[in-house]
Amino acid sequence: MTEENPSQAQPEQPEIPKKPRVKPKKDPRAKLYKPETPLILASSPHFHTRDTVPRIMWNVILALVPATVLAVVYFQWAAVGIILTSVSSALVAEMLVNRVKGEAFTIPDGSALITGLLLALTLPPSFSLGSTALGSFFAIIVGKHFFGGLGYNIFNPALLGRAFLQASFPVPMTTWTWPLTARYADVDGVTAATPLGLFKFEGISSELSGLLTGNISGSLGETSAIAILIGGLYLLIRKYADWRIPLSFLLATFLVSGVFWWISPESYPSPVFQLLSGGLMLGAFFMATDMVTSPVTALGAWIFGAGAGFILVIIRLFGGLPEGVMYSILLMNAFTPLINRYTRPKFFGEIRA
Amino acid sequence: MSSTISLKTEFVKGIWKENPVMASLLGLCPALAVTNAAMNGLAMGLATTFVLLSSSLMISALRNFIPHQVRIAGYIVIIATFVTVADRFLAAYLPVISASLGPYIPLIVVNCLILGRQEAFSSRNGIGRSLLDSLGMGLGFILVLVVLGIIREILGSGSIFGVAILGDWFTPWMIMILPPGAFLTLGILIALANWYNDTSRSKDGGVVS
Numbered sequence: 001m002t003e004e005n006p007s008q009a010q011p012e013q014p015e016i017p018k019k020p021r022v023k024p025k026k027d028p029r030a031k032l033y034k035p036e037t038p039l040i041l042a043s044s045p046h047f048h049t050r051d052t053v054p055r056i057m058w059n060v061i062l063a064l065v066p067a068t069v070l071a072v073v074y075f076q077w078a079a080v081g082i083i084l085t086s087v088s089s090a091l092v093a094e095m096l097v098n099r100v101k102g103e104a105f106t107i108p109d110g111s112a113l114i115t116g117l118l119l120a121l122t123l124p125p126s127f128s129l130g131s132t133a134l135g136s137f138f139a140i141i142v143g144k145h146f147f148g149g150l151g152y153n154i155f156n157p158a159l160l161g162r163a164f165l166q167a168s169f170p171v172p173m174t175t176w177t178w179p180l181t182a183r184y185a186d187v188d189g190v191t192a193a194t195p196l197g198l199f200k201f202e203g204i205s206s207e208l209s210g211l212l213t214g215n216i217s218g219s220l221g222e223t224s225a226i227a228i229l230i231g232g233l234y235l236l237i238r239k240y241a242d243w244r245i246p247l248s249f250l251l252a253t254f255l256v257s258g259v260f261w262w263i264s265p266e267s268y269p270s271p272v273f274q275l276l277s278g279g280l281m282l283g284a285f286f287m288a289t290d291m292v293t294s295p296v297t298a299l300g301a302w303i304f305g306a307g308a309g310f311i312l313v314i315i316r317l318f319g320g321l322p323e324g325v326m327y328s329i330l331l332m333n334a335f336t337p338l339i340n341r342y343t344r345p346k347f348f349g350e351i352r353a
Numbered sequence: 354m355s356s357t358i359s360l361k362t363e364f365v366k367g368i369w370k371e372n373p374v375m376a377s378l379l380g381l382c383p384a385l386a387v388t389n390a391a392m393n394g395l396a397m398g399l400a401t402t403f404v405l406l407s408s409s410l411m412i413s414a415l416r417n418f419i420p421h422q423v424r425i426a427g428y429i430v431i432i433a434t435f436v437t438v439a440d441r442f443l444a445a446y447l448p449v450i451s452a453s454l455g456p457y458i459p460l461i462v463v464n465c466l467i468l469g470r471q472e473a474f475s476s477r478n479g480i481g482r483s484l485l486d487s488l489g490m491g492l493g494f495i496l497v498l499v500v501l502g503i504i505r506e507i508l509g510s511g512s513i514f515g516v517a518i519l520g521d522w523f524t525p526w527m528i529m530i531l532p533p534g535a536f537l538t539l540g541i542l543i544a545l546a547n548w549y550n551d552t553s554r555s556k557d558g559g560v561v562s
Contacts, residue, residue, distance in 0.1 A: 131524065142537070146544070167528035 053150070056291070057110030059240050063231035064117055064286065070227040071220040075125040075177075079220050082132050083120040089133040090116030093140035101145070111150050115139050118158035118286060121221025122279060122326070123165070126177050135165040155333045156290045159326050166326070174321075176217040194218045195277045196322040199269050211276035222279040232285030241289035244301035249284040250275055252309025260317060268317060280312065283325035293333045300336075300343040308332045363482055367489030373466045374497040374539070375546050380466035384498055385535040387457050391514050394502025395495065396450045400443065400458055402491030404435045405467050406484060413475040413483035428471045429462065436461045466494060497542075504538050505529045 071079040094112035098105050106112070116136050123132060139161025147153040166173045176194050194217050195210075210216040212225050221228070235241040258271040274280070288294060288308055295304050308328045315324025373379045383401065388394040411431045412419075419427040440458045443451040451458065461467065470490055475483040503513055509529030511519035528534045 128524070134526075142541075164528060167531060167533060168526040169524060170527060172524075 053111070054109045056240050057114055059238060060114055060235065060286070061110060061117065063235045063240075064114075064121070064221075066227040066230045067121060067221040067224065067282065068117065070224045071121060074215065074223065075220055078125040078177075081129055082123055082125070082127060082220060083117065085129045085132045086120035086123070086136045087113055087116035089136040090119070090140050093137045097141060097145045106150065109150065111144075112140055115144065115157045115161070119161045121282060122158070122162045122219050124173065124176050124219055126175055127165075127172055131165060131169055131172065134168075135161040138164045151292055153292055154336075155330055156287050156293050159287055159330055159333075162326055163330060176219075194322065195273070196316065199273070199322075211273070219279060219282075222282045225276045225281045228281040228285055232281070235285065235289070241285065242294065242301045244298060245289045245294055245305045246284040248302045248305030249288055249309045249312075250280070250305075252306040253280060253312055254309075256310055256313040257317070260313070274313065274316065278316075278323045279325040283329055284308075287325075288329050288332070293336055295336050295339045295343065297340065297343040297345065300339040303339050303343065304332050304336065307335065360482065360485055364485040364489040367486065367491070367493040368496065369493070371490075372493040372497065372546075373469075373490050374494060375543055377466075377469070379469055380464050380494060381539075382460065383457050383464065384494075384501060385532065385539060387454055388498055388501040388505055388535060389509065389530040390453075390506045391499055391502035392450065393453055394498035396443070396447070397454060397457065398491070398495030398498040400439045400454075401461055401464060401466070401494055402488075403439055404432060404461050404464075405470060405487045405491050405494075407435045407438075408432045408467060408471060409475040409483040409487040410480060412471045413478060413480045416476045419476075424476065425468075425472075428468060428476075432467055432471070433462050466490065500542065501535070501538055504542075505534055509534060 068083065071083070090112045091107055094107055095105060098107075116139075119136055119139055120132065123135075139157040142164075143155060143157030143160035144150065144153045147155075174197075176197070211223075216223050232241070232246060236243045236246070253274055254271045257268065257274040260268040261270050269277075284305075288305065295301055308331075311328035311331055312324050315327060316322065367373065369375075371377060374381065374384050380401070383397050387397045408428070408431050412428060415427075415431075436459060439461070440451075443454070443458060470487060474486050478486070506512055506514075507519070508526045509531075511517055511523045511525050526534070529538070
């Protein structure tokens, strides 16, 4: 390092006197401008925090660690296989797109890793590895890069990958197994409906303790509400996610399902059950809060979360599927540009039309 | 009128450069709806080409007799006649395909591709040119429908023209035989075609080929 620095500085030195020598002769305006002391004009923002895209992304990955660890604890090798497949194929897809587009490799920013990890956490434990890789490829190539890459995608890529898999392989995507640590520990994976499915199709409600710790059947990373809450709160405290979105999402789900439960407690599940079951926690903290696909204004964030919660309850109670977190977030993603437009803050002094 | 354009150009333009589906985005309804299998795509393409050719022949022959104010109604009557012919022919001789295409054969009447060619071309050009134009457009339409059908059938059912080519290891992607698969495949095909056009154009030095 110490030897390289002077050698790098030397070739630059002869270049600096060259420019002023050429320019004053050709352009009389050069009097007005001295290249030695340039005035730097840059557009806002002028104040920078230490937040960069990689920094935010790696913090999100850190926040996903509890849910990932619990997924591995509950579903063991099945979880390891799906997570590794999903993440590695997301990285390979990202690299392929970078190569085709002829741009710098964007793997170090961590966004592809998050997409792969989030997709893996939404998949059922018995899902095949080939299909997992396919979903990851779809998420990165179609969900993210067809729209222009990170920052331009309209829909959350991981959810789009999951929606693709749901439409392509509807049966494997809704075949759930008990965690190996649960009651049938001696058997090599027993199919069982999720708590939401049990309630919807058989009218059986599940114990809330299982929903909290995650010792239930469900997708890899969605079963434990506590693990997701730990990571989600970390994100909110570090301000890497807008607190309004998960709050309004959960609040709307609670209130709307509470109204139905109040009307008829026998036929509709309780709002607490609605909050803790399915992929709501994972979706509310990690997918709805995706900075690219959620509104930028405070009011917009409230509208976004409330809309997602409302759609979610309607899908869960009246739709054909027991779970609707994915579709509710994707639908609100589609509304995000509109919400942004209508909640644009007024300029100071602007007269209301 | 347009004698400066060579006959070959009139014919070739419909296959790639002015391809009805890929370039003009006309006739999307059948292109998306019936291409869940290659055979359906081929049958739809052939039926549309037949209607396109025969109505172009009639309309270019009658172009000086149809009053300008009622020309669209006139075109529709002529097109509907040939659509009925195609519909009844398929129902009589190829009932299986007719059943799988369902309402989309009668719906050829409202295919923008056909009406568009009559309005934009056959009503202003002679019989020979109109036939060449229609043939080119029809071939371009068949090409896209068959390619779409092949891709969707391989991925969605694991077969081509009903012959299974992928073994049991392959899990068919249900989405490909559903409407989203049609939109995805067509979108990707158009993107690839535009990408190819852009790269080949920049090699020529900015000249539109």
